[in-house]
Structures are given as structure tokens and as C-alpha cells.
Amino acid sequence: MREPTPDVAWVLYDGLCGLCDRSVSFLLARDRRGALRFGALQGDGAAAVRSRHPDLPPSDDTFLLVERPGLPDESVRVRSDAALAALTRLGGGWRLVATLRIVPRPLRDAIYRFVAARRVRWFGRRDACRIPTPEERVRFLD
Numbered sequence: 564m565r566e567p568t569p570d571v572a573w574v575l576y577d578g579l580c581g582l583c584d585r586s587v588s589f590l591l592a593r594d595r596r597g598a599l600r601f602g603a604l605q606g607d608g609a610a611a612v613r614s615r616h617p618d619l620p621p622s623d624d625t626f627l628l629v630e631r632p633g634l635p636d637e638s639v640r641v642r643s644d645a646a647l648a649a650l651t652r653l654g655g656g657w658r659l660v661a662t663l664r665i666v667p668r669p670l671r672d673a674i675y676r677f678v679a680a681r682r683v684r685w686f687g688r689r690d691a692c693r694i695p696t697p698e699e700r701v702r703f704l705d
Contacts, residue, residue, distance in 0.1 A: 571600055573629040573704060574649055575612065576644075578603025581686035582678075583626070590649060591699060598652045600632075602704030612639065643671035 570620045574590065576583040602608040604627070612629055613619055616639050619627070628645035628683050630638045640648050650660040663671070678685075 565646055571598060571632070573608065573612070573627075573632045574599050574601050574645075575604050575609045575627040575629065576601070578605050579689045581689060582682040584689060586626075590653070592662070593653050593657070596654060597702070598654070599649060599654055600702055600704055608704035612637075626675075642675045643668065646675070647671075653699040669670065685686065 574587065576587060590599055591601070604625075609627070612627070612632070615637065617634075619625070619639060620641060625641055626645045626649075628640040628648045630640070630648070639645075647660055648662055650657050
């Protein structure tokens with residue numbers, strides 16, 4: 564596990580989900596500042612976060628964004644809040660995505676759940692978690 568860094572957030576995703584893998588590739592390609600680190604919900608990093616936040620949804624179909632990971636004021640965003648926060652952290656024009664927070668969370672999360680329930684059918688399932696390239700390795704938790 565890495566040392567806590569206040570300016571880096573962790574994106575925890577289902578490592579076997581085709582949509583999640585594409586989302587990680589999308590974020591990696593656009594995160595020029597290195598503001599995000601990535602870890603599979605099936606990994607040790609996610610297990611440690613879940614042990615510190617037992618109220619989190621138990622399933623692997625929930626996208627999580629951990630802000631200030633490992634610090635006393637660590638917080639975790641879930642579902643649509645996590646996705647919007649991850650995109651906002653890309654900086655630049657991506658910060659405009661934050662305006663979608665005017666849409667009530669229950670509605671955003673209903674859309675999120677609709678897609679999550681169909682993601683395997685639409686995007687497939689991987690046999691194993693993504694293996695980062697040597698260049699990407701520093702960006703992954705475990």
C-alpha cells in the first residue's frame with residue numbers, strides 16, 4: 564500500500580467489468596496531472612477502504628472515489644458522485660462536468676444503477692483484472 568497523499572484520489576472499480584476497464588483507460592489517458600490512482604474492488608486497497616468504511620455498498624458494481632486516502636479525514640464518494648468527482652479531477656474543461664451535480668443524486672444514481680445492471684451484457688466481462696503496462700504501473704494500487 565502506498566503512503567497517504569492528500570492531493571491524489573483513488574478510483575476503485577470492478578476489475579472484471581468491461582465498462583469499468585474502459586472507464587479506467589479513459590481516465591488514465593486524460594489524467595495528465597496524475598491526480599488519480601486506480602485499484603480493483605477485488606484488491607487489497609479496496610478491502611482496506613471497506614474496513615475503514617463499513618457502511619459502503621457491499622457489491623463490486625459500485626464505482627468508488629476515495630479522497631484523501633489513508634488520512635484521518637478520508638472520504639468516499641459512490642456511484643454518480645464518484646464518477647463526477649473523478650472527471651472533475653481531470654481538470655481543464657472536464658471541471659464543467661461538476662454542473663451535473665444540479666441533477667438530484669437520486670435521479671443520477673437511478674441512471675447509474677440502470678447502466679450498472681446492464682454493463683456486463685453491453686460491455687462484457689473480463690476473465691481477469693487488468694494488468695497495467697509498465698508505464699501505468701505506478702498509477703495502480705495493487
